[in-house]
Amino acid sequence: MSIDVGARLRSVRTSFGLSQRELARRAGVTNGLISLIEQNRVSPSVSSLKKVLDGVPMSLAEFFTLDLSTAPQAFFGTAELVELGNEEVSLRLVAAKRPGRQLTVLHERYAVGAATGEEMLAHRGEEGGVVVRGRIELMVGGTTRVLGPGEAFYFSSQLPHRFRNVGREVCEIISASTPPTF
Amino acid sequence: MSIDVGARLRSVRTSFGLSQRELARRAGVTNGLISLIEQNRVSPSVSSLKKVLDGVPMSLAEFFTLDLSTAPQAFFGTAELVELGNEEVSLRLVAAKRPGRQLTVLHERYAVGAATGEEMLAHRGEEGGVVVRGRIELMVGGTTRVLGPGEAFYFSSQLPHRFRNVGREVCEIISASTPPTF
DNA sequence: TCATAGCGTTTAATATCTTAGACAAGAACG
DNA sequence: CGTTCTTGTCTAAGATATTAAACGCTATGA
Numbered sequence: 396m397s398i399d400v401g402a403r404l405r406s407v408r409t410s411f412g413l414s415q416r417e418l419a420r421r422a423g424v425t426n427g428l429i430s431l432i433e434q435n436r437v438s439p440s441v442s443s444l445k446k447v448l449d450g451v452p453m454s455l456a457e458f459f460t461l462d463l464s465t466a467p468q469a470f471f472g473t474a475e476l477v478e479l480g481n482e483e484v485s486l487r488l489v490a491a492k493r494p495g496r497q498l499t500v501l502h503e504r505y506a507v508g509a510a511t512g513e514e515m516l517a518h519r520g521e522e523g524g525v526v527v528r529g530r531i532e533l534m535v536g537g538t539t540r541v542l543g544p545g546e547a548f549y550f551s552s553q554l555p556h557r558f559r560n561v562g563r564e565v566c567e568i569i570s571a572s573t574p575p576t577f
Numbered sequence: 578m579s580i581d582v583g584a585r586l587r588s589v590r591t592s593f594g595l596s597q598r599e600l601a602r603r604a605g606v607t608n609g610l611i612s613l614i615e616q617n618r619v620s621p622s623v624s625s626l627k628k629v630l631d632g633v634p635m636s637l638a639e640f641f642t643l644d645l646s647t648a649p650q651a652f653f654g655t656a657e658l659v660e661l662g663n664e665e666v667s668l669r670l671v672a673a674k675r676p677g678r679q680l681t682v683l684h685e686r687y688a689v690g691a692a693t694g695e696e697m698l699a700h701r702g703e704e705g706g707v708v709v710r711g712r713i714e715l716m717v718g719g720t721t722r723v724l725g726p727g728e729a730f731y732f733s734s735q736l737p738h739r740f741r742n743v744g745r746e747v748c749e750i751i752s753a754s755t756p757p758t759f
Numbered sequence: 760t761c762a763t764a765g766c767g768t769t770t771a772a773t774a775t776c777t778t779a780g781a782c783a784a785g786a787a788c789g
Numbered sequence: 790c791g792t793t794c795t796t797g798t799c800t801a802a803g804a805t806a807t808t809a810a811a812c813g814c815t816a817t818g819a
Contacts, residue, residue, distance in 0.1 A: 414795080414797085415796080415797065415798095416797090426797080426798095427798080430797060431799090434797095440805080440806070
């Protein structure tokens, strides 16, 4: 069928967190038009569709290139995270199935005494994160430091690094790295 | 008044070698509408623009992604070929600067008056080649040109095209096909 | 020279889009 | 409980897109 412009526009608008009236105001059209377009009650002229998209903003090329089937999931429940780790170190991956992902976001959980291994890790890219609970010993390059809740890290992954839980309780970290390693 | 829909459509139509009436017939609209759109006298509705593009055929995404400034070079003079071979085997590379090329070259021979058929060819992929001997008339899109020894061609096979030997001797060309067989 | 056929353009009538404004439903608040 | 936001929807009137048919032009050929 003829390109579901309505669904595309609604998807775009809501993903930007805009109401019909707010988008209409930015685009210089009426809210009623947005409504009619989204219901496919009318097929907008290219010029008015462009005006609408200018309010987002988004180009016509991007609009028609959108793949609705791969509507980016923005929120993930605990059960929707993919478990990648082992008994000692739990790695819960966010947005695992998202194609073309440029980030690896992990919810890491280290058992008492657990570490990322005897060997130092080293790979391309950068990574960073924040400690949520417990205490983690982080070695980066030649430097070692123990981080507690609220403290954070960010370094080039090419530097040899290792994580180790030196506290008396489970340690949790939220981390991100690029390019995606998982 | 950005996004020159009229110029885009005219570029697309002529590159496919279609008249306004022929495109209108294929698309199921009137020739007058094509004319008005190409002059930017009206801004077509998305639905009618899609109908028009269906007659080419081309998707809305491709249409709005078109880069009018970078029209791919379709013809190459002798001086525009890049010499890659040695004394034993001479390799004159066609469209050397074209990125993402995916071709393998073949050898064809046309008898006097021979052609690839009355119908225009159109298929996926790309093709190119060099005339070795004789003269060949090549139609690509809306353009026709007679090529002689040393001259060459390279175009997207989606553009309607036809070869015809208009000389008085056998014509040899080195042609290419896609996807690459070697 | 006239006739025919093709081309892109233009115009008047019609179909469709777009606006302005009103409507009903839901949420926040006193 | 109302009041006052907001949300998306709907409708009649106005603006614009689209059609059908004609125009002027160029080329071809009898």
